[in-house]
Amino acid sequence: MEPLRIAVIIGSTREGRVGDGIGRWVARVAERRDDVEPVVLDLADYDFPPCYPGRPTPEVRRFTGQVADADGFVVVTAEYNRSFPASLKQAIDYAYDEWHAKPAGFVSYGYRSEGFHAVEQLRTVFTELHVMTVRTGVGVNLLADEPLDTERRRRAAEAMFDQLSWWASALKDARARRPYVS
Template sequence: MQRSRIAVIVGSTREGRVGDGVGRWVADVAARRADVEPVVLDLADYDFPPCYPSRPTPEIRRFTGQVADADGFVVVTPEYNRSFPASLKQAIDYAYDEWHAKPAGFVSYGYRSEGFHAVEHLRSVFTELHVMTVRTNVGVNLLADEPLDTEHRRRAADAMFDQLTWWASALKDARTRRPYVS
């Protein structure tokens, strides 16, 4: 079985964030699978410019190169004001063709809504980038007094990875046979 290279993108760069822990959990779940080769892209590890530059910086090229090398993505996002953070939008916008004809899944966190509003906004953005978003996602309610690694979250993550790897394989085969036209 060929392993899909799945980039786990940690979208929050705030001090005191929980996204890095959620991202590690997602990468651990992925690493236990025979069909996934996870790579973590934590946006806090990139020195992106504060304003969109006229030419890509080395850090932008490093990020977009990782996006290009991935077969699919899991975006780990908080919900801030019923949407996703600006740091994530900035990083998404640095790439364009690199996203095309690849799948994405979502792991979101927030209060009560578990970050689902952020996911719905991300689905619209990724549709514009020709990304196939999978139906099943994982949500974390930060108000709940429970550990991150629960049975129901593991089942949801496994279902998301099942869908993600199916699409990653199918779309990789399709891109190999014929270049994607956008």
């Protein structure tokens, strides 16, 4: 079976962010699997316009093309004021049909809540985009004095990828048999 193309989307673009390190850790976990081919989409690497453009820019088309090419997603998100970063919302809104009938998992980080408030907000947004979100995710408490790569987090990430790959495979087969109707 051909590996599923899973886009690991790093949602924060703030200077001094930790999301890039967390996102690359998630990609390394995915690389150890035979059923997944991770592709890192770090939003800090895109030159998105400051305001939503009337027509898609080349960078917007590049991002939405990568969303279209993915079989599923892992969204790595910070929690800012009990929600997710504006940079992530902007990027999500650039695509629409490209998200449809694909699964998403979440790796979140924040203080005490481990970013779970951001994930709950994202579940609502992705439901509107016809994205199937998986239950299991990974949370990182930035106040905890522990390394990122713990046995508990690796197990959570593996469980998330198990669910994500199941849904990605099922939905990919379904989209091939019959176009998704939104």
